[in-house]
Amino acid sequence: MQSENGRIFREAWISGVTKHYPGEPKSGYVTPWEETPAWEREAAAAVCTQVADFIRVSNGQTSKLSREQKGRFVAICWTAQIYKHFEDPKPSYVADWSDLPEWQQQTDADIFEAIEQTR
Numbered sequence: 708m709q710s711e712n713g714r715i716f717r718e719a720w721i722s723g724v725t726k727h728y729p730g731e732p733k734s735g736y737v738t739p740w741e742e743t744p745a746w747e748r749e750a751a752a753a754v755c756t757q758v759a760d761f762i763r764v765s766n767g768q769t770s771k772l773s774r775e776q777k778g779r780f781v782a783i784c785w786t787a788q789i790y791k792h793f794e795d796p797k798p799s800y801v802a803d804w805s806d807l808p809e810w811q812q813q814t815d816a817d818i819f820e821a822i823e824q825t826r
Contacts, residue, residue, distance in 0.1 A: 712759070713752035714740050719821035720751070723814030750788035757784045758822045769823065778816035779804050785815075 717740045724736045740748070758781060762769045769777070782804050789800045804812065 710748075710752065712755035713748045715822060715825055716751035716755040716818060717743060717748075719818040720814060722821070723817035724810070726817070727810035727813040729810060746792045750785070750792060753788055754781060754784040754818075755822055758819055759826055762823055762826050767826075769819075774816040774820075775812070777819035778812050778814075781815040781818050782807060782812075 721737050721739075724732045728736065743751070761780065772780075786801050789796045793800070807815075
């Protein structure tokens with residue numbers, strides 16, 4: 708289940724980056740699941756599980772949230788994972804929602820919606 712959840716997250720991330728990133732994304736942004744570092748696979752699975760649990764305990768009413776609210780939830784969950792895996796992360800890794808680039812905000816919202824579609 709953890710691997711499946713991680714793949715759902717990663718595939719939605721790659722799809723969002725491909726759709727929203729201006730220009731050519733960094734190779735690390737579109738690295739396939741099998742080549743993604745272990746910490747990142749673990750973090751992706753954790754965030755996917757958190758979003759799925761949120762959808763479940765909300766009885767599916769998350770469909771009424773705005774895209775921004777959905778994206779913010781993903782971003783907050785991801786930031787917590789960064790702190791879990793890195794003692795002193797770069798500020799850009801833990802930036803607040805308002806400081807994230809538009810492409811990343813849209814990608815985070817896409818991730819939430821992709822997880823919604825699997826539930």
